[in-house]
Amino acid sequence: MQMLEQPVIVAGAFRLRPFQPSDIPAVRQASTDPYITQITTVPAQGTEAGYTAFIERQHRRVAEGSGYSFAIAETATDRAVGQIGLWLRNADHGRASIGYWIAPEHRRRGIAKHALAALGAWALEHPGIDRIELYVEPWNEGSWRAAEACGFQREGLLRSWEQVGTARRDMYMYSRLRAAPRA
Numbered sequence: 001m002q003m004l005e006q007p008v009i010v011a012g013a014f015r016l017r018p019f020q021p022s023d024i025p026a027v028r029q030a031s032t033d034p035y036i037t038q039i040t041t042v043p044a045q046g047t048e049a050g051y052t053a054f055i056e057r058q059h060r061r062v063a064e065g066s067g068y069s070f071a072i073a074e075t076a077t078d079r080a081v082g083q084i085g086l087w088l089r090n091a092d093h094g095r096a097s098i099g100y101w102i103a104p105e106h107r108r109r110g111i112a113k114h115a116l117a118a119l120g121a122w123a124l125e126h127p128g129i130d131r132i133e134l135y136v137e138p139w140n141e142g143s144w145r146a147a148e149a150c151g152f153q154r155e156g157l158l159r160s161w162e163q164v165g166t167a168r169r170d171m172y173m174y175s176r177l178r179a180a181p182r183a
């Protein structure tokens with residue numbers, strides 16, 4: 001798969017765009033959520049230098065070819081409210097995965113749904129990507145409800161799939177497929 005530039009993607013009243021230094025407040029808010037700091041590289045209760053390093057890591061994803069990390073920003077204000085990433089580790093097999101977080105004070109406004117719908121559609125436009133996967137813990141109703149609202153289907157439970165913090169966790173496997181399967 002060849003994707004050379006990180007675009008800006010419209011997602012309702014939000015835009016998915018590259019991170020910028022002014023996004024530090026959103027990263028700082030995310031750092032107060034212990035679940036986000038367990039599943040991402042957002043530093044727990046970090047420093048300005050730590051938040052800046054997080055933003056620089058997001059820029060390196062495209063350069064390294066490992067995926068695209070977008071800030072989710074309000075179009076009207078350009079204020080960042082979350083993050084969503086498309087990860088390409090299994091792109092050679094036609095699969096990509098998406099992960100996301102919304103800063104605690106911006107939740108339950110439909111932002112995850114808008115961002116996931118937009119990034120899922122964008123990802124499936126790329127030749128060679130036929131399947132987008134999400135891994136969601138069963139307790140995480142906000143996440144799986146967002147997934148289902150965006151056309152992802154629950155395929156089953158992956159038992160003891162991943163270490164999160166100090167414990168191995170089960171994950172629901174969700175996927176969304178390209179509309180017309182390749183022959």
Ligand SMILES: CC(C)(COP(=O)(O)OP(=O)(O)OC[C@H]1O[C@@H](n2cnc3c(N)ncnc32)[C@H](O)[C@@H]1OP(=O)(O)O)[C@@H](O)C(=O)NCCC(=O)NCCS
Binds near residue numbers: 035036109111140142
């Ligand atoms: C999960 C998360 C991304 C949801 O983001 P959000 O922007 O608040 O989600 P939305 O507002 O788009 O809500 C999606 C749906 O879930 C519901 N929902 C949201 N949070 C919920 C919660 N805590 N409990 C139950 N339902 C919830 C909404 O009502 C909505 O339902 P609907 O489709 O029936 O209207 C956010 O809580 C978060 O960042 N959590 C920490 C990180 C995380 O878990 N990331 C995902 C890992 S798989």
